[in-house]
Amino acid sequence: MDFSYSQEQKMLRESADKFANKGYGFERYKSTLELPGHCDSTLWSQMAELGWLGLPLPEEAGGLGGSALDVSQICEPLGSGMVLEPYIASAVLPGRLLSLCEADTDLLGELAGGEAQFAVAWAEPDSREDPACCTTRAQADGDGYVLSGHKQCVLNAPNATTLIVSARTSGGDHDADGISLFAIDPQSAGLALRPYPVMGGGYAADIRIDQLRVGADAMIGSAGNGFAPLDAALDHATAAACAQALGAMNALLERTREYLRMRKQFDKPIGSFQVLQHRLVDMFIEVEQSRSMVMMSSVRVESAEPAVRRRAVSAAKAYLGQASKFVAQQAVQLHGGIGVTEELDVGHYFRQLSAFGSLYGSREYHLRRFAATPSE
Amino acid sequence: MNLDFSPEDQAFRAEVRAWMRDNVPQQVGPSIGIPSHKETQFAWERKLGAKGWLAYTWPKEYGGPGWTATQQYIFDTERALAGAPPCGPFGLSMLGPVLMRYGNEAQKQRYLPPIARGEEFWCQGYSEPGAGSDLASLKTRAVREEDHYIVNGQKIWTTQAHWADFIFCLVRTNPDGPKQQGISFLLIDMATPGIEIRPITTIDGHHHLNEVFLTDVRVPVENLVGEEGEGWTIAKYLLTHERTSIAGVADSYYQLGRLHEAVADDPVLSQDPVVTRRLATLEVDLMALEYTNLRTLDRVAKGQPPGSESSGLKIKGTELQQAISEAQMELGGLGALPWLTAAEDVHTVFAGATQRYNFLRASSIYGGTNEIQKNVLAKLLQL
Numbered sequence: 001m002d003f004s005y006s007q008e009q010k011m012l013r014e015s016a017d018k019f020a021n022k023g024y025g026f027e028r029y030k031s032t033l034e035l036p037g038h039c040d041s042t043l044w045s046q047m048a049e050l051g052w053l054g055l056p057l058p059e060e061a062g063g064l065g066g067s068a069l070d071v072s073q074i075c076e077p078l079g080s081g082m083v084l085e086p087y088i089a090s091a092v093l094p095g096r097l098l099s100l101c102e103a104d105t106d107l108l109g110e111l112a113g114g115e116a117q118f119a120v121a122w123a124e125p126d127s128r129e130d131p132a133c134c135t136t137r138a139q140a141d142g143d144g145y146v147l148s149g150h151k152q153c154v155l156n157a158p159n160a161t162t163l164i165v166s167a168r169t170s171g172g173d174h175d176a177d178g179i180s181l182f183a184i185d186p187q188s189a190g191l192a193l194r195p196y197p198v199m200g201g202g203y204a205a206d207i208r209i210d211q212l213r214v215g216a217d218a219m220i221g222s223a224g225n226g227f228a229p230l231d232a233a234l235d236h237a238t239a240a241a242c243a244q245a246l247g248a249m250n251a252l253l254e255r256t257r258e259y260l261r262m263r264k265q266f267d268k269p270i271g272s273f274q275v276l277q278h279r280l281v282d283m284f285i286e287v288e289q290s291r292s293m294v295m296m297s298s299v300r301v302e303s304a305e306p307a308v309r310r311r312a313v314s315a316a317k318a319y320l321g322q323a324s325k326f327v328a329q330q331a332v333q334l335h336g337g338i339g340v341t342e343e344l345d346v347g348h349y350f351r352q353l354s355a356f357g358s359l360y361g362s363r364e365y366h367l368r369r370f371a372a373t374p375s376e
Numbered sequence: 377m378n379l380d381f382s383p384e385d386q387a388f389r390a391e392v393r394a395w396m397r398d399n400v401p402q403q404v405g406p407s408i409g410i411p412s413h414k415e416t417q418f419a420w421e422r423k424l425g426a427k428g429w430l431a432y433t434w435p436k437e438y439g440g441p442g443w444t445a446t447q448q449y450i451f452d453t454e455r456a457l458a459g460a461p462p463c464g465p466f467g468l469s470m471l472g473p474v475l476m477r478y479g480n481e482a483q484k485q486r487y488l489p490p491i492a493r494g495e496e497f498w499c500q501g502y503s504e505p506g507a508g509s510d511l512a513s514l515k516t517r518a519v520r521e522e523d524h525y526i527v528n529g530q531k532i533w534t535t536q537a538h539w540a541d542f543i544f545c546l547v548r549t550n551p552d553g554p555k556q557q558g559i560s561f562l563l564i565d566m567a568t569p570g571i572e573i574r575p576i577t578t579i580d581g582h583h584h585l586n587e588v589f590l591t592d593v594r595v596p597v598e599n600l601v602g603e604e605g606e607g608w609t610i611a612k613y614l615l616t617h618e619r620t621s622i623a624g625v626a627d628s629y630y631q632l633g634r635l636h637e638a639v640a641d642d643p644v645l646s647q648d649p650v651v652t653r654r655l656a657t658l659e660v661d662l663m664a665l666e667y668t669n670l671r672t673l674d675r676v677a678k679g680q681p682p683g684s685e686s687s688g689l690k691i692k693g694t695e696l697q698q699a700i701s702e703a704q705m706e707l708g709g710l711g712a713l714p715w716l717t718a719a720e721d722v723h724t725v726f727a728g729a730t731q732r733y734n735f736l737r738a739s740s741i742y743g744g745t746n747e748i749q750k751n752v753l754a755k756l757l758q759l
């Protein structure tokens with residue numbers, strides 16, 4: 001057994017740390033919130049140049065063939081540095097998905113090069129986070145398909161040059177079988193995007209699909225077999241999101257620790273009050289436990305055994321879902337009035353972690369999924 | 377033991393309920409627990425004022441309805457259940473009782489009636505950057521010059537200072553001696569030259585709070601409440617002034633009821649036993665709080681001081697408000713995530729949930745943090 005990171009992983013982390021925390025930070029985050037789509041294209045190009053966009057892609061496709069653990073080394077600093085550029089939504093999730101589907105390498109090349117931005121549309125208003133629940137339909141029609149349905153909170157859709165949409169070509173609304181994936185130009189007739197900013201930053205859109213006609217070549221992978229790669233790619237994205245949340249949790253722990261040492265009331269640092277010491281210790285323990293879960297899930301998400309992968313990622317997301325709320329709530333509480341404002345980064349991390357709780361499957365969803373997945 | 381309201385109180389409740397049904401304007405829905413839209417809030421308060429119900433805890437002589445403690449409780453409950461926001465507390469439940477107890481006749485005559493009519497709005501100038509939990513260390517200085525105090529300093533977290541006509545301030549009139557003893561209670565017109573307001577945006581994305589800077593602000597000495605140096609005693613009176621609605625039980629019932637509705641409307645959530653259980657747990661907790669609150673009410677109605685049961689009302693009450701908003705946000709799932717804009721086809725409870733959740737983190741901070749509340753209780757337990 002060995003819990004240490006490789007030399008390459010340490011270097012990845014170092015460069016991400018430099019990018020996110022030294023060059024980025026709170027000021028940059030605030031100015032990015034002023035940009036359309038909450039995305040700075042210069043930074044996106046930089047991420048491509050650094051090789052991060054191609055990191056999750058196979059080498060044959062011009063990627064670096066990086067592991068989920070490699071990806072986690074980038075995501076954690078992105079979380080602590082409040083980087084809003086949609087690394088997970090537009091690189092990790094579609095990258096893994098396209099690779100798993102052995103999709104044509106043009107799309108992968110555009111992804112790695114940073115020319116294209118992606119969004120994966122899988123959640124629906126009544127799907128309650130379950131990717132198998134898909135009421136969007138794709139009817140075979142001549143040599144193509146006609147799609148209709150409704151997708152909810154599609155992260156990065158307003159910035160995307162390509163949407164990857166799950167739609168059912170056969171089976172009932174809740175069947176894992178029968179789901180197909182389509183690459184779609186967001187400008188297509190028959191697509192209506194309703195874009196909005198998401199709590200904590202980043203853009204998403206609700207998408208109505210009405211009689212959208214696509215050619216057969218729009219299909220990624222084979223008909224009816226989209227669930228397995230979608231489920232696996234979402235697990236990769238979820239593990240990466242956990243690493244990113246860990247970065248934010250750790251930042252909050254650090255900020256709060258500094259604040260308890262510096263802030264004085266009753267003529268002493270508030271960190272001298274035992275009740276606050278214990279609270280900070282509770283936060284610290286939660287961060288460490290979460291770190292273990294991030295390590296575990298970043299390794300196990302690569303398992304060839306879907307049950308192992310699913311249990312690992314669902315366990316991590318369920319744990320961090322709770323732990324991140326605790327850490328965020330206590331960070332605000334221990335900062336007192338200044339904690340509930342937009343003036344410190346603390347309040348912004350708080351919002352990001354609140355959003356993390358609902359993205360990529362809630363705690364309830366992942367507990368249900370964990371319980372439903374046999375361990376051997 | 378009888379746990380029901382008397383027939384008279386029940387008749388009173390029916391009257392209030394009917395009035396609320398006909399008079400609560402749709403757009404004044406409670407969003408986050410404090411009023412957030414000035415015009416609708418003021419119109420609502422003036423409507424209550426015209427009815428004589430705005431200063432509902434006040435005796436008749438100052439423009440209140442002269443209700444019993446039980447009637448006050450029933451009124452506030454019906455207000456909340458009708459979906460109306462609480463009224464601004466600064467004039468009604470803070471300054472009002474202070475003036476009745478410590479104010480001179482001229483101050484009572486000048487300031488109380490406009491509060492009861494909803495015509496003048498107040499804010500509370502206690503906290504300073506260096507004086508939060510340790511309020512007595514406040515530094516804003518008031519120096520007497522003939523018939524004026526010259527006030528210099530800074531207040532912070534001043535809720536709705538940008539709406540207010542007046543601010544009641546704790547100021548230091550004597551820098552020497554024990555810090556609690558040099559504090560005085562001053563009433564200041566916000567239009568006085570030298571007052572500057574800077575907005576503070578909170579994590580719900582809105583402007584409720586402010587910094588208030590005071591530079592050579594001239595305040596007539598007749599605006600001193602009580603004696604010079606009596607400010608701390610007054611502040612403590614205000615902080616301990618028993619309010620039987622401090623737990624926010626009815627507002628929490630209202631929010632939980634809305635959550636129940638939203639869940640019932642949802643084909644997935646309504647079938648999920650985990651969700652049913654979560655709602656039931658919240659409701660049971662709320663019931664425990666409600667009956668604790670009613671025990672306090674019973675004592676107060678009999679003219680006794682609140683008992684030990686009342687100690688946890690604020691702590692438990694704020695924790696429950698937070699837990700309910702957290703459930704609203706979490707059960708809203710992705711539908712709760714659009715920021716400062718509502719998603720399509722999402723129940724309004726879920727659409728507003730993140731803002732409530734975010735803002736209500738403040739409920740365990742304002743009015744004395746829950747840690748400070750527990751310190752006070754620990755003293756009562758003689759630890």
Ligand SMILES: Cc1cc2nc3c(=O)[nH]c(=O)nc-3n(C[C@H](O)[C@H](O)[C@H](O)COP(=O)(O)OP(=O)(O)OC[C@H]3O[C@@H](n4cnc5c(N)ncnc54)[C@H](O)[C@@H]3O)c2cc1C
Nearest residue numbers: 333334336337500502503508509533535738742743745747
């Ligand atoms: C939304 C909102 C509205 C407000 N409105 C007003 C207003 O209108 N007027 C006004 O005057 N003020 C207002 N306040 C200020 C409020 O009363 C203070 O924020 C509060 O008293 C805490 O002070 P602080 O923010 O300086 O935190 P601090 O006192 O610095 O506390 C920081 C942390 O240390 C803890 N702590 C401090 N001392 C101790 C101790 N001895 N033992 C254990 N823990 C301790 C606190 O519990 C907290 O967790 C408002 C605050 C908020 C958030």
